[in-house]
Amino acid sequence: MNDPIFKRRKTMLYQMNYWYFLVFSVIVVLISLSVLSAVIIQLYKETQQEAHYVEKKLIHISKSKTPDWHEAIEDQLYTKHPDFYIHVETPAHQSIYSTGSESITDNNRYLIHLSLFSSISFKKKFIPIYHHRFYSNGYHFDLFVRMIRIYQFIKLVAKILSICGVIGILIGLLAIYQLSRHLSLPLRNVTRRIKQVTASQDLKKSIIVPNQPQEVHDMALAFNRMMEQLDQLIDREKRFVADASHELRTPLAAIRGHVELIKRHGKGHPEVIEQSIQFMDQESRRMQRLMDQLLMITHLEKKAAEVQTIDLSVIVQTVVSDYFQTTDRPIETSIAKHVSALSNEDYIHQILISLLDNARKYTPASGSIQVAVTTDDAFAYIRVTNDGPVIPDAEKEAIFTRFYRLDKARNSGKGGSGLGLSIVKTMVDMINGKIWVEDAPTGGNVFIVQMKRAIE
Structure with missing residues (x-):
């Protein structure tokens, strides 16, 4: 929705104020009710x-x-307890009322009764009246207390709590x-800067990292x-495309040159055709290997490897034995069992x-x-050592990037891509x-593959 009011309601500023108002209002109401309840119970x-004191005197x-x-x-009673009203029914069924008791004891004027005997009732103006009934020596007593002062005190407390609550909320x-x-x-500053960076499409730009709050600091760093x-x-993809284009352009240009050579001199020099076909076959095979490797990279990037416990010693021994049949270089092994x-x-x-x-x-x-398989407490290792020229330290990491060769002239005489x-x-x-x-101790290079050891 593009409604500005709806968007404003989704902001953190609005949400914090809204939930504060809601939670604080509920807390204020609960505290006020608790205070009022405590005051009412005490009164x-x-x-x-x-009432019990008056009851003893009447008894x-x-x-x-x-x-x-x-x-x-x-x-005796009225001077000390002016809010008390008494109705006495004698054993002879004679009714005796204190002054004003007739109106107080009219049940039609009560709205709510909380119990059968000792109870709080309310008149139409919600003035609470305490009623207590008891019996002694054949007399029936109805004791009423008009709680007007208590009612006024509770109103004052409620008003003070309401005013304080509203002021506190504001x-x-x-x-x-x-x-x-x-x-x-x-x-908001980070968000605005992110929008500016994305709008400019300049990935080299960065946003200012605030020191606090920590969450915003971490988010800016992560961005x-x-x-x-x-x-x-x-940048890597651009280099990859450029390198792949270069690798493909070179054999294609060579193949195209030999095609032109055949066209110009093939009829008069049959040996040119044979040489050119042989060269084009080599170059097309190199292009095929290059394409297969590019497809393998794409396949690997899309597929997750299934990792499980394997017997590394057996696998390496099997691979070396098979490979030994296809190479003219001696292979020495040191494979832990x-x-x-x-x-x-x-x-x-x-x-x-x-x-x-x-x-x-x-x-x-x-x-x-030399091929070796070793292990320590946490890892297993495969080491493959050759007697070739030592790789410079500055290029030991770069050799694992795509299309990188130690030969800066990209000479493919070794047949590599x-x-x-x-x-x-x-x-x-x-x-x-x-x-x-x-670097190998005796010259050459050692390629080391480290993987987690399986604890049996």
């Missing part, structure tokens, strides 16, 4: 005590043989409004990191084949390849492992 108990008078009720009620609303504005200001990673991802790892058998197979291919490519004919180690790195990441390269 009711005091009225009860007075004492009823014990006389010829009690003078008018004198006892009017002179002051609280003003305070929470200022506080929420202060707290939401960094968030800047996300923008930085997105910018790096786009019964090394279990949390990994994926197919991925380990492909990773090891790729590392062996890379080692064979750079190992001279007089050199050898610059994607093999990148694919290996992707597969290692998917099995929650790590891969890096170190």
Whole structure:
């Protein structure tokens, strides 16, 4: 909905003020009711005590043989308890009323009765009247207390609580409004800056990170990191497209050149046709390998690896034995027995084949390849060592990026596309492992694959 009022209601500022008003109002009402209830209960108990005192006096008078009720009620009780009204029914069924009791004892004037005997009743103006009935020596007594002073006191307390509650809510609303504005200001500033950055489409821009509140600080940092990673991802993709275009352009240009050569000289020089066809076959195969590797990268990025417990020792031994039949380089092994790892058998197979291919490519004919499987308390390791030229420290991480070659001239004489180690790195990441390269103690390089050890 584009309704501005509806949008305003969804803001944090509105929500904080709304919920504060609601919660604080409920709290004020509950506190007021609790205070009023406590006051009413206390006043009711005091009225009860007075009524019991009067009851004792009336019972004492009823014990006389010829009690003078008018004198006892009017002179003794009324002067001390002017709000008390008494109705006495003698054993001879004679009714005696204190002054004003006739109107008080008219049940038609009461609205509510809370109990059968000692109760609180209300007249039409909601003035509470305490009623207590008791019997003694054949007399029936109805004692009424008109609680006008108590009623007025309760009204005063309720009025004071209401005024204080309203003032407290208003002051609280003003305070929470200022506080929420202060707290939401960094968030609104960050939001405005994010809109500016997204509108400019400049991923290199960042937003100012406020020191507080901590949540906004963390959100701004996360946004800047996300923008930085997105910018790096786009740069990598641009480099990938440029490198892939370069890799494809070179064999295509060469193939196109040989096609032109055949057209111009093929009829007069048949040997040119054979040489050109052989060259085009090699270049087309290299293009096919490149396309297969690109498709493999895309497949790996979309598919999650299933990690499970595998016997790394058996898998590596099997792969090395099979690979040994296809290479002219000697392979030395040092494989610890019964090394279990949390990994994926197919991925380990492909990773090891790729590392062996890379080692064979750079190992001279007089050199050898070493494969080792080791373990420690937490991890299992595969080490593939070659006797090739040492990789400079500055490029030990870069060799795992796409289309990267140590040969800056992109000479493909070794037959590589610059994607093999990148694919290996992707597969290692998917099995929650790590891969890096170190200098071999005797010269050459050691490629180390680390993965979590399976605890049996």
